[in-house]
Amino acid sequence: MKLFSYLILALWLVAVLIGNLLQLNPNAIDLEVILQAPTAQHWFGADDLGRDILARVLSGVEVSFLVALIVTGVTMTIGVFVGLLAGFYGGRVDAILMQITDIFLAFPGILLAIAFGAVLGPGLGNLIMALCLTGWVSYARLTRGQTLSLRHRQHVQAAESLGAGVPRLLFRHILPLLASILVVEATYSLASVMIAEASLSFLGLGIQAPDASWGAMLRDAVRYMLIAPHYVLIVGGCLMSLILAINLGGDYLRDALDVRKPD
Amino acid sequence: MSIIKRLVNFFTVIFGVLLLTFLLIHLVPGDPVDVMLGESANMADREALRADLGLNQPLVKQFGNYLVKLMHGDLGQSIHTQTPIIDLIQTRYPATLKLALLSLFIGILVGVPLGIFAALKAGQWQDFIVTIISVRLSAMPAFWLGPVLMLIFAVWLGWLPVSGMDSGTSIILPAVTLGFGLSAILTRMTRTSLLEVLNDDYIRTARAKGLSEQTVILRHALRAALLPIITIVGLQMGSLLAGTVITETIFSWDGVGRLLVESIEKRDYPVTQACVLIVALSYVLVNLATDVLYRLADPRVRHA
Numbered sequence: 010m011k012l013f014s015y016l017i018l019a020l021w022l023v024a025v026l027i028g029n030l031l032q033l034n035p036n037a038i039d040l041e042v043i044l045q046a047p048t049a050q051h052w053f054g055a056d057d058l059g060r061d062i063l064a065r066v067l068s069g070v071e072v073s074f075l076v077a078l079i080v081t082g083v084t085m086t087i088g089v090f091v092g093l094l095a096g097f098y099g100g101r102v103d104a105i106l107m108q109i110t111d112i113f114l115a116f117p118g119i120l121l122a123i124a125f126g127a128v129l130g131p132g133l134g135n136l137i138m139a140l141c142l143t144g145w146v147s148y149a150r151l152t153r154g155q156t157l158s159l160r161h162r163q164h165v166q167a168a169e170s171l172g173a174g175v176p177r178l179l180f181r182h183i184l185p186l187l188a189s190i191l192v193v194e195a196t197y198s199l200a201s202v203m204i205a206e207a208s209l210s211f212l213g214l215g216i217q218a219p220d221a222s223w224g225a226m227l228r229d230a231v232r233y234m235l236i237a238p239h240y241v242l243i244v245g246g247c248l249m250s251l252i253l254a255i256n257l258g259g260d261y262l263r264d265a266l267d268v269r270k271p272d
Numbered sequence: 273m274s275i276i277k278r279l280v281n282f283f284t285v286i287f288g289v290l291l292l293t294f295l296l297i298h299l300v301p302g303d304p305v306d307v308m309l310g311e312s313a314n315m316a317d318r319e320a321l322r323a324d325l326g327l328n329q330p331l332v333k334q335f336g337n338y339l340v341k342l343m344h345g346d347l348g349q350s351i352h353t354q355t356p357i358i359d360l361i362q363t364r365y366p367a368t369l370k371l372a373l374l375s376l377f378i379g380i381l382v383g384v385p386l387g388i389f390a391a392l393k394a395g396q397w398q399d400f401i402v403t404i405i406s407v408r409l410s411a412m413p414a415f416w417l418g419p420v421l422m423l424i425f426a427v428w429l430g431w432l433p434v435s436g437m438d439s440g441t442s443i444i445l446p447a448v449t450l451g452f453g454l455s456a457i458l459t460r461m462t463r464t465s466l467l468e469v470l471n472d473d474y475i476r477t478a479r480a481k482g483l484s485e486q487t488v489i490l491r492h493a494l495r496a497a498l499l500p501i502i503t504i505v506g507l508q509m510g511s512l513l514a515g516t517v518i519t520e521t522i523f524s525w526d527g528v529g530r531l532l533v534e535s536i537e538k539r540d541y542p543v544t545q546a547c548v549l550i551v552a553l554s555y556v557l558v559n560l561a562t563d564v565l566y567r568l569a570d571p572r573v574r575h576a
Binding site (some may be wrong): 252 | 289300423510521533535541
């Protein structure tokens with residue numbers, strides 16, 4: 010299974026590299042092949058405008074990765090910072106910060122991201138913003154819980170009594186102990202951000218035509234599902250394979266780093 | 273946490289949810305009135321809408337008005353159809369509730385027995401397969417699972433209607449799509465919590481008394497394992513509610529989720545705002561109910 014997950018990830022990386030080398034044009038329209046099933050020329054078939062689905066999948070995966078990396082980076086930074094402060098200071102700071110995260114958590118799933126996306130308007134930048142605004146909460150919760158207990162470890166208290174300042178305590182003595190749990194969390198969140206991105210694009214809130222994104226392609230594919238089932242099956246299959254591979258990778262990281270996720 | 277603290281927290285969360293949904297409309301870049309009516313709208317229409325939305329008043333006053341109106345059951349008016357939003361919600365909400373409840377039922381019906389099966393076969397290949405499926409395929413997003421089920425059961429086999437809500441069987445595909453993720457989570461939870469109790473002393477006692485294996489599992493072990501399962505069901509109700517947004521869109525199921533998506537497409541922000549609020553409030557209430565049930569059911573939690 011481990012091999013399987015690395016294999017899929019490697020395959021996607023190679024595919025993207027080759028796609029770039031071949032300079033495929035994901036926006037080239039060919040009216041002769043509209044909604045054609047896979048052929049030797051178009052391995053994944055063609056979409057409703059006769060564009061090559063393989064080229065669009067490859068251009069879409071780049072967007073997907075880009076969004077996932079940016080959103081994960083930003084939300085982790087914000088969430089860890091909030092969590093460290095709440096867990097370290099405790100008391101009123103903790104109460105206020107956690108009350109705020111509670112309010113964000115009161116919106117189920119990606120509903121809040123959809124809401125932000127809806128009012129901010131369509132577009133890649135707004136999509137990233139919407140996902141960042143809502144994604145930091147889980148990191149804040151996780152970091153806060155860990156910091157609460159780490160704060161009373163002997164080495165932290167020793168450093169404190171030697172006169173170390175708060176930033177030094179937080180970033181030199183507490184954060185490094187959180188590294189492995191955060192790396193594992195970040196891996197899973199790459200996958201969940203990809204799904205969230207695809208969901209928002211599916212609802213028309215992400216990247217705008219003619220640029221390719223998996224969610225937007227699925228939206229079109231569902232529309233033509235009755236006459237061109239290959240479209241929805243292929244694009245969805247691509248998304249699933251990537252998500253599965255990343256999640257399995259996360260499982261192995263978790264086992265390798267010996268992280269027990271607190272419930 | 274004591275009941276009182278829990279209640280204070282509950283009301284703060286409700287207040288926060290109201291504040292956040294209220295502020296949504298103010299996140300619209302530029303002038304929301306322009307965005308909603310388009311640049312070409314005449315001055316009088318704009319001012320009318322601005323006054324109707326209360327956008328010409330100070331923010332705090334606007335929020336106050338919003339709360340007062342809410343308490344009277346007034347969610348504002350749809351810009352698109354000019355109908356009171358509360359009416360829209362009242363016609364759409366039952367459909368969403370029906371869908372969510374049936375998915376919940378499917379999730380439990382599939383997840384719990386599968387979890388028991390996996391726990392009994394722990395460490396064997398059956399367990400391995402069930403675990404892989406339930407852990408990883410649960411990440412299968414509705415916008416793929418939905419179309420695949422639709423292709424197989426509606427288009428190729430022709431057993432069920434493709435979409436809409438005209439026939440009694442229309443609800444099956446969306447409910448299965450929505451319940452799939454839940455059944456996977458329940459399988460995992462049932463397996464884990466059953467495995468934990470199976471090693472307890474009282475299970476050995478029950479077996480030693482000569483009770484049949486069936487009685488031991490169903491009457492003794494499962495009963496104790498049920499508490500964490502109840503909690504998960506409550507928590508997952510939230511994902512179900514959020515999941516309806518995409519599932520309803522795929523299957524043309526006229527619920528609150530689809531209403532939300534339609535309002536986004538028409539830039540009917542007051543409707544968007546109301547849908548988000550209703551779903552979030554439902555979630556908060558379900559969570560509170562779960563918490564209370566849990567306390568009632570488990571004396572250890574009540575006295576903690």
